[in-house]
Amino acid sequence: MRIDDIELVRGLSLFAEMEQQNFDALMHAAYLQQFPPQLQLINEGDPADFLHVLIEGRVELFGTAKGRESALFVMHPPSTFILAAVLKDAVHLMSARTLATSRVLLIPASNLRQAFKSDAAFAHSILLDLADSYRGVVKTLKGQKLRTSLERLANYLLLQNDIQGAMGRIDLAIDKKTLASLLGMTPENLSRGFSTLSAYGVSVDGPRITLSKLEDLHQLAKPDSLIDDPAN
Amino acid sequence: MRIDDIELVRGLSLFAEMEQQNFDALMHAAYLQQFPPQLQLINEGDPADFLHVLIEGRVELFGTAKGRESALFVMHPPSTFILAAVLKDAVHLMSARTLATSRVLLIPASNLRQAFKSDAAFAHSILLDLADSYRGVVKTLKGQKLRTSLERLANYLLLQNDIQGAMGRIDLAIDKKTLASLLGMTPENLSRGFSTLSAYGVSVDGPRITLSKLEDLHQLAKPDSLIDDPAN
DNA sequence: CGTTTGGTTGATAGGAATCAACTTCAGTGG
DNA sequence: CCACTGAAGTTGATTCCTATCAACCAAACG
Structure with missing residues (x-):
């Protein structure tokens, strides 16, 4: 992983307040991968094994049912996604695919949960990040129902x-x-x-x-x- | 506040893991209020000053825009609502009204944030509660767009x-x-x-x-x- | 009682999906 | 170099879903 990528991640509000040693441990356990466009990263219903951090590129989160499909969010770097599923150790509610060549940092769920337990500042950042996500979905839902x-x-x-x-x-x-x-x-x-x-x-x-x-x-x-x- | 109400709150997953002393402090700062039906508890756009815990009754969370209105969620006891806004110290994205006579526990936002800082187990519970809420909205959004x-x-x-x-x-x-x-x-x-x-x-x-x-x-x-x- | 409130039913209009045809353009390969 | 191909986007015709407008009904209530 390149130095400037690490700094990019470190600069994310989610990781900025973390203790250095916890951050290092987390980065050590993480994988940075590059994906081509139109590659499905996540299939809804599968267990959430990794927190995804989009470093570069573009990722679409979408849902499917009864053969239908609908885009729910488009993620732009730098941002994390599927935080809730990872925290809950649950299955994905949304699928994800790259829309462009993308670099994604994959942080194993177990490491994330551990870091979160041992680092109060990190827990706090996670909470704020999740609260933002929550409010984002609510806004989307409002737009959908009211407009x-x-x-x-x-x-x-x-x-x-x-x-x-x-x-x-x-x-x-x-x-x-x-x-x-x-x-x-x-x-x-x-x-x-x-x-x-x-x-x-x-x-x-x-x-x-x-x-x-x-x-x-x-x-x-x-x-x-x-x-x-x-x-x- | 009645003993069994306190026990009810204590039994909520959000508060169950909390240290007793922190829980007591929180309850001491909280108000339990009873509201008649069709009373608007929250007006979207207003600052989120209290975490609401629905003890008894029924509350509708709804959104408005351009003179339109739409119900987004209906809360059943026992459950908490508007957690995200309180954590972020932000304005409400949704309004709330009672659908029936309801008893609601109001916990001042500042006390909540303080308890959350000093009690790791509580922070963890909050996180799970918020993650659940998040996934709830996502499911609603999927239902709305795919069905x-x-x-x-x-x-x-x-x-x-x-x-x-x-x-x-x-x-x-x-x-x-x-x-x-x-x-x-x-x-x-x-x-x-x-x-x-x-x-x-x-x-x-x-x-x-x-x-x-x-x-x-x-x-x-x-x-x-x-x-x-x-x-x- | 009459009146209100919540709900149903009918007629109509409007918003959005579907089906189909066509255009453009980038990429491919002869 | 140019004809193919396929993807993306546009346009038109039609159908379908949903909202709106209006009238009506029935139970609830003062």
């Missing part, structure tokens, strides 16, 4: 705009099929959503999107800080 | 049947309007859902429901342990 798909799309664009520097220009980090699934719609519907939004200054050129009437788009989307604000 | 409303209804009935003794007879603990909202549908649609399910042996008499063709209902619902099984 139409067009509103979800509009809010997604506005949020991306903020994240990407509020220049009125954004690049979709994920392909449209995945975006559609993430927003709870079909690819066809997403496409129609974009054309509906052209009246609100949204123009699409492949993965490049420009927002020329932010006021109008705001008006339509009516962003809600309790759904869209990542700081909450 | 039709009729499937959600069918699975809800099957789950209630299991919980209530698998006698093929269940009592709705919440009124149909709230149930509709919880399942992500309108009251009208819920009513139609029930009549559609009559072909699957579901008959409704007010809050009393009988399931006479469990096989058929199963066939339709196709329960998924990664969505419906509370043990996961």
Whole structure:
């Protein structure tokens, strides 16, 4: 494992407060692996053996049932995922696949649980991380139950705009099929959503999107800080 | 606070492992209050000042946006809610109201955070409780994105049947309007859902429901342990 | 009683999925 | 170099699911 990767991990809020010796032990037990795109890392229903830390790339968490599939979250580095399953020593509720070439740090569940027991600061960080995750799902659920798909799309664009520097220009980090699934719609519907939004200054050129009437788009989307604000 | 209430709280997995002295301190700082039905306990956006422990009654957690409202969870005693917001010292993402006369134990957030810092076993319990909550939301989200409303209804009935003794007879603990909202549908649609399910042996008499063709209902619902099984 | 509240039923409209065809474009291989 | 191929995305037509609007019913309650 490279020095700067270790520093990256160390910089994650989850690990930042940990005692050095515990951190070292954890890193010693961990594996850093690189995966090609579209590789399934996790199959829902399988036991959670490793905490995953996404160092580089992009990972989709998705759920399946009755032959259907839906994207639930898209993880961007650096971040951890499937923390809850590992802590509970339970099976995965979500599957995961890479969307791009990705480097993932795999920390054995037993080591994680041990570190968590012996390091109060680490336990505290885990708790905050999990609380953030929890609130993230709640926000997603609210968006899903309280908004139409067009509103979800509009809010997604506005949020991306903020994240990407509020220049009125954004690049979709994920392909449209995945975006559609993430927003709870079909690819066809997403496409129609974009054309509906052209009246609100949204123009699409492949993965490049420009927002020329932010006021109008705001008006339509009516962003809600309790759904869209990542700081909450 | 009555002795048996204290014992009830002590019996919650969240508090069971706590050191006695810390538990006593926490209980000493807490308030037990009784609320009438339909009283709003929490307004989303407000700061989370108290951890709520539902001792008796029924509480609905719901979200609002753009004038719409949707039930997200219905809490049954004994259970805690809004743990994440309290831990993070953040604002509430969900509102809460009583559905019935309810007794709720209110534990000041600062005391909770302090107890959590000084009691490792308690921290561990909190973590597991939060992990459970997290997985609960994920399951709800999966149900919402992967199922039709009729499937959600069918699975809800099957789950209630299991919980209530698998006698093929269940009592709705919440009124149909709230149930509709919880399942992500309108009251009208819920009513139609029930009549559609009559072909699957579901008959409704007010809050009393009988399931006479469990096989058929199963066939339709196709329960998924990664969505419906509370043990996961 | 009349009135309210919760629930049902019917008619209609709207949102979203599905099915199908077509375009574009990148990658492949002759 | 250029025809193939396949993936991604778009567009159109249609169906299906769900919400909305409206009327109605019945039990509950003052």
